[in-house]
Every structure is written in C-alpha cells, then in structure tokens.
Amino acid sequence: MKLTLKIWRQKNAKVKGTFVTYKMDDVAPEMSFLEMLDALNKKLVEEDKDPVAFDHDCREGICGSCGMYINGHPHGPVPAVTTCHLSMRYFKEGETIWIEPWRAKPFPVIKDLIVDRSAFDKIQIAGGFISINAGAAPEANSILAQKKKSDEAFDSSICIGCGACVAACKNASAMLFISAKISQFALLPQGRVEAKERVRAMVEKMDELGFGSCSNTGACEAECPKQIKLTNIARLNREYYKAY
Amino acid sequence: MGKLNSKIPDGPLAQKWTKYKASVKLVNPANKKKLEIIVVGTGLSGAGAASALGELGYSVKNFCYQDSPRRAHSVAAQGGINAAKNYQNDGDSVYRLFYDMIKGGDYRAREANVYRAAEVSNQVIDHFTALGVPFARDYGGTLDTRSFGGVQVSRTFYAKGQTGQQCLLGCYSSLNRQIKKGNVKMFPRREMLDLVVIDGKARGIITRNLLTGEIERHGAHAVVLATGGYGTIYYLSTLAVNSNASAAWKAHKKGAFFANPSFVQIHPTCVPQLNEFQSKLTLMSESLRNDGRVWVPKTKDDTRPANDIPEEERDYFLERRYPTFGNLVPRDVASRAAKERCDAGYGVGETKLAVNLDFSDAINKQGKKAIENKYGNLFEMYKTITGMDPYEEPMRIYPAGHYTMGGLWVDYELMTTIPGLYAIGESNFSDHGANRLGASSLMQAAGDGYFVLPNTISNYLADEIRVPKISTDKPEFAKAEKAAVERINKLMSIKGKQTAASFHKRLGKIMWDYVGMTRNEAGLKKALDMIRELRDEFWKDLNIPGTANELNMELDKAGRVADYFELTQLLITDALNRKESCGAHFREEYQTPDGEALRNDEEFAYVAAWEYIGEGKPHMLHKEELKFEEVEMKVRSYK
Secondary structure, three states: OOEEEEEEEOOOOOOOOEEEEEEEOOOOOOOEHHHHHHHHHHHHHHOOOOOOOOOOOOOOOOOOOOOOEEOOEEOOOOOOOOHHHOEHHHOOOOOEEEEEOOOOOOOOEEEOOEEOOHHHHHHHHHHOOOOOOOOOOOOHHHOOOOHHHHHHHHHHHOOOOOOHHHHHOOOOEOHHHHHHHHHHHHOOHHHHOOHHHHHHHHHHHHHHOOOEOOOOOOHHHHHOOOOOOOHHHHHHHHHHHHOO | OOOOOOOOOOOOHHHHHHHHHHHOOOOOHHHHOOOEEEEEOOOHHHHHHHHHHHHHOOEEEEEOOOOOHHHOHHHHOOOOEEOOOOOOOOOOOHHHHHHHHHHHOOOOOOHHHHHHHHHHHHHHHHHHHHOOOOOOEOOOOOEOOEOOOOOOOOOEEOOOOOHHHHHHHHHHHHHHHHHHHOOEEEEOOEEEEEEEEEOOEEEEEEEEEOOOOOEEEEEOOEEEEOOOOOHHHHOOEOOOOOOOOHHHHHHHHOOOOEEOOOOEEEEEEEOOOOOOOOOOOOEOOHHHHHOOEEEEEOOOOOOOOHHHOOHHHEEOHHHHHOOOOHHHOOHHHHHHHHHHHHHOOOOOOOOOOOEEEEOHHHHHHHOHHHHHHHHHHHHHHHHHHHOOOOOOOOEEEEEEEEEEOOEEOOOOOOEOOOOOEEEOHHHEOOOOOOOOOOOOHHHHHHHHHHHHHHHHHHHHHOOOOOOOOOOOOOHHHHHHHHHHHHHHHHHHOOOOOEOHHHHHHHHHHHHHHHOOOOEOHHHHHHHHHHHHHHHHHHHHHEOOOOOOOOOOHHHHHHHHHHHHHHHHHHHHHHHHHOOOOEOOEOEOOOEOOOOOEOOOHHHHOEEEEEEOOOOOOOOEEEEEEOOOOOOOOOOOOOO
16 A cells, blocks of 8 residues: 655654655555554664654553544544554555644643653542552452442443543543543442542542543544443542532 | 572471461561662552552652553453452362462472462452452352363453453552552653662662653662563564563673573464564453364365354364363463464464464354453454454464563562562562463462562561662662663664664564474574574664664664563573473473473473573573472373
8 A cells, every 4th residue: 555644743842843744655454553653663764764753562452552643533533443453454545644643731742643641640649549558458259349330340440541532622621531430439339438539639630730621522432442431421520529 | 509599488388478477577667668669660560569568668669661650561461360269169279279370380380489379369359359440240249250271160350351451450550549648659661771789789770761861870778670571572472562571681680590581471362463564463362262162174275264164174173182171271282282283284364374263152152242241352352453253253363472481580589689689470480380371470460569579578678777778879870870871872873774673573583483382402503593693783783763862762672672682592592401391391302292291300390590690601500499399290281
C-alpha cells in the first residue's frame, strides 16, 4: 500500500508544532498501525533524521501506553481497539492519514505524539484505592459479593488509562476515567467503606487539574477502546451526591 | 560452592517460614522512616513491595521506565493466579501446590522457596480481594476458580482474561495510597543504568531521566530489583516491546550472580507470526486449553480449511501422546509437541508454523454464551489481530518466547550475592525451576512483593539503623555515573547506518533458531559465533540520531540491545554447560526414545549460578546443589 502520512511534529512543550508529510511506499495490510510507524522510524533513523516519538509498550491493547489521534479519532476509526491493535488493513490504497497527539490542556505535549498523562495518576493517588495494608485482609470468601455486581465491577475496572476519553471530549473531561474506578469500588462490598471519601477526593482532584465538566455528548464512550459505559458516569454522579 | 549460602532455615519444610518470621530481626517503627529503600519496577512484585514497605513505614523510592506505574507488563498476564485455597474441595493443599511446582519445574527449583511461595499464595488472594480486585465469582458470592496446565486441581483465580491487569491495578492502587501518604516517592520514566556498590553493599542506583536525558544519582540503604524477565531476548516474544534485562544485567556485572539463564519458557499458545514487520507476538491464555483441543491434520501438507477436515482425519496430538493430562500438559511439553508436528510437516496456515486450537466441541457442549463468558475478550483480541473468528473456525497458535525462569541468584531471603541487593518476581530465579506452571507467575510476584520481601529485608536493615542517609556525593556514585555517561557517549558516537531494533531483530532470530525450544551443542556454538559477529557489527554500524540530553528512544533501545549481546552469551554458555534436558531446556542430545526430556540428576541437580569476573573473561560457575528432602526426584511424566 502507498500512504501519505501527515504527522504532528513538535520538538518539546515549549515550541510550536506542525504537521510534516511523509510518503510511505510499501505498507503491508497485516501491519499494525505502530508497526507502520516503526517502518517510518527505521527509514528516518537510517537517514539520521529524528524519528517520530510515540508512547507504546505491551502492543497487545492492555497497558494503555499508546494513543494518538488518527484521522480525527482517538486510536483511529475502528471501534474498540487501541492504536497498537489497529490493523493497516482498515486503510485504503493511496489514503492520507492525519496523526496527532491527544489534545487536552491537562495532557501537555512532551514531544511529537507523546503527551504527559500524569494527571491521571494524580487523580488515582487522590483516592483511587481501598485502604488496607498487606496482612490485614480477611479470608477472601468471608465477604460475599453478588456475582452480577462483581461482574459489573469488572466491566468498569478494565479501563487502561490511555486518555482517549479525555482526548475525545470537547471539554477534556475525565469523567469516564474517574467513573470507571468509582464504579468498580462502589459495586464491591470491599469498596463501600470509604466510598464517600473516595468520590470527593477524586472529583476534587479532577477539577483542580483542569479537566472540564461532562459534555453529555457521549464522545468518551464512543471512542473508549475498552468500551467503558456511560452508565458509569451516572453512577459517579449518584455516588457524588450521596457523599455530601 | 563456597560463595553460595542459600540461608535455608532449619526444621521441617512446612515450618521453615513460620519459624523464620518468628526469629527474624526487626526494625523499630521509629527507625524505619530513616531507612531508605529503592525499588526498581512497578509490576506485581515491585509495586507490591513498594506498597508493603511503605505501609511498614520505610522511606521508599520506586522507579519505572513507563510514564506510569500502571503500565508494568504484569498488566498483560491473562489467565489467572494460583492459590492453595481448596475452595473446590478437590484435594488441593499448600503441599500439593508446592509439589506441582517442584514437579512442573522438573526438579530444578529450591524446595524451601517453592514451599513458601505456595504458603503465601492464600494471603495473596485474600489481599487482592480486599483491594477490590474483581475476581470471577459464583452465584452464591464466593470466588470461582478454573484449571490450568500441569495440575489436576482447580486452583486458578481469574478475572476473565485480564487477571494480570486486575491484579496490577490492585497493586497500583495500594502504591498510590502510599504515594499519597508520602511513604513512597514515585520516579516514572527512569531507566536504571547502574547499581552503586559501596564497601560491598548495594547503596544506590544511577538512572537516566528518559524525558530529559538527565543522569541522576539515588542513594538508599537497600536496593530491590523487580525488573522482570528477559523474554525480549528473542526480539519477538509475548513481552512488552520495551521490557529488558538491563537493570539485572548491570547488577550482575557489579557482583550479583546470574542463575540458570538458559531456562526460558516458550509459551505454546500464541498468535503465530504473520509477517516480517511484526514487533511482538500476542499470547492467547493457557486457560484456553481447558476447553480448546489442539490438533493438526493427519496428512502432511493438508491445505483444506480446518472445518472441512473430517474428525477421523485430525490428529489431536496432545491427547494422543499424553492421555492423562491431554490438552492440559505443561507449557514446555505442549510447545515441543507443537514444534515436533510442524517440523514434521503437519503444520497449518500459510507458513505451516501453526497448529489448530479448536473450540467447536466446547461450544457444542456448553453453548456459545458459556465460552464467551470465559474467554470473550481473548476471542475478540484474536479476531482483531488475525481477522479470523474463533467461534467459527479454530484458532491458529504457535509457541513464542514468554517467561524466564532464570534470573538473578537469590537466597531464601531473596537477597542476591551483593548484600543489600534483592531480586523479586520474575527477575530472580528461585521458584519455577526449569519450567513455570501457568498462573504461578502472578502468584510468585505478588507473594514476593507483599509478603516475603517485607519480612526478610528487616533482617538486613536491622543492622543498618546506624547508617546515616546515603550521600550520593561519594566517589562510588561519581564513578558509576561516569561509566554510564561514557557508555552513552560511546553508543552515540558510533554514527553508523543501522537501527538498534534491526540489530535486536537479527539477534532474536539467531536466539530463536539455535537457542529456542530445542538446542544442540553444534547449534549453540554456532549461535555464539554469530552473535559475536553481530555484536561487532552493532558497535561499528549502529545509528542513534539526536543527542543524549533529550528524549531519545533510539538511545534507550540501543542500551538494552547492547546488554542483550552480553546476556545472550551467558545464556548460551549456560545451555552448553547443562548437558541434560530438563523442563524448558531441551538438549536434543539428551532425550528418551519417545522424545521426552532426559534429566541427569547425578550430574545436574544444581542451580548454575554464574559470576561475572571481568570484561572478556569467561564467567565463573558456582553450583548450588539442590537437595530434595520432601519430594523424591522422579521422571516427570504427564502421559
């Protein structure tokens, strides 16, 4: 396949970035999107040019490292896949592909397609945990949990922290991200004990870090590679009201 | 033997850990705050250790190369985590879990460590459940389990196919709680470049800030490596592409012995390589073998689609060769059996390097819904990658490099041969012998981090309470930093033509071809020569654009590959030395008439611990003899 890539290049956070055009002559349809970028970078390095910087690690859709805007969609146009799992077979011969970093104030660009997502860690540090020390846990089956609720908790807990929800939202809201963690713990008996403190602390931190409010458009759910449901946000709101 | 003291406590096996804990030296709570501990890595073992040490009141500094501790590669473990809870009333016990691991490891692991890993497994499950890990449950509200390879009980706790992710996020949450409390300081995007040893004790590390290129010094009273395995030595593996052995290798060169480096697990169920550009291989959880049946056509070069091949023309080779365990034989056995069929010309798919994993029987018996509940996300992942639907046709799978049983040599306290330097989780060698059983890596990593190390490290630190904060102005720090900078400069100044990844790929190919699922003396020697040549080429023709004083991912990669050129040589040396077949280490010269591994307990019932004695000099071998007091060494049979 022949492709034209328009990639956002930005040396660092201080300088302005711009789109740079690259021609790719022999992209194989079996490549993943990142392998296509690997091929570009190989060429650039061999020409002693600066390769395109992007975050990536597990390359099996679970670590949450990778993420970029591809043709106007976080992780590209195919639903429910991360960038590392996006196959080039979804692109057409001769297509032009626009590749950009996440655009959100709380995620400043570090270089090219790499953004600083440490704000997500800060929110989790504020309250995304159950306070229990190693050694203090009761026997695992001594607290029963309804299978249905536990399964729902699992569905919320599979968020990979990639940031696509924030990037997709016109308000750069982190509601879907937070609500996934709040829901996971709210649905489990182990998490109920400090549910109020948790939701207050996480929401407060989210606001402090400059994430916007929920736009109610559902863009986050539509773009989430793990298909985290909007109902989590409803549960977050309910938990929040209960906490005051 | 002289240099190795495994410090195994006296007394009966089942009481060693209890007695140890009751007699170990403790650190007064007021003194803990003054003691600093560095933990490198944030997977199950690293984040677990950092959390638990923080909870105890130590001052912890935790490092990872990713942008967030939540991305450590434990996140990708799929199938489950073992514990000896015996919730199924199927005859399980701590002893049986211990026995299965010893046998599964082909009698090359240390009894006392393995018993302890089995013992703390139950605490691990209790702790994760309390941390809010949403393990699968039964309708009555209790935890559910499933079966895994190499055992006949159901002891594997799971969260669909994302057990690693859920456990890791549990660890991440407990780590975050300690960060909030100020007990742990987190340093993401840092690469450990060297270990600093002062007066024979581990006292700190040199790191590179991967965003700025800044070289940093960090001092501590003890250093814990939780840096994972070296499966990416094959380039293509199930590991994260940035996983590396550099921290462990640097520690090795500073005096930590490296044990059994040739024990590498090749996982049987991975998505086969599709093309030459591929950057990694994706694991399909071993749990799939609970319901999937592995087969190839009975006729060579049969190109019919799998569904068109009638039942009587299929060879369910695992069921045929191993009627007792069938599709649930351990990984090493399953991998070699698949390789044997493919080498003999019965492989499927375009490359003929794949076998079928067929769910049609299970779907017919249990219904599609039941299968979807158990493996839904794995089936989707497979479909995403290959475009084939496993509900409609068999998966195609082939073995891939996965887990390294070898690692830094540690004693019972998980301390390496450098006082004050510990290795936990996959980075040490101690619990899995020559082959790891499924779902026991999460178990061991979390056990080491949360429950073993926090107890053993006080035995060392109790004598360190009078040592003031370690100053990074000491000459040893300056020297280590200088060496790290010099090496970076050396890599930067090559200015050749080729990328680090292209060298890595070629190195991996050599390793896979000659040091993979089976090995022989001629091949191993050939690989040594080829790697030496490639290494020379690397140091002449590598190119890294840009500078070292900025984010430079090519430089990050180059440093890791340079270390792999050294580790591969030790790995092969170890494989040559071990003139027997055991577990995943299969020397073609040593096999039974029906193609099974032929151990040599007379000569090789030992841990091979290798000492680095200087650049260009051959490693020195130290043997830790393995004494089996509880378990009788038998032929490991799954037939």
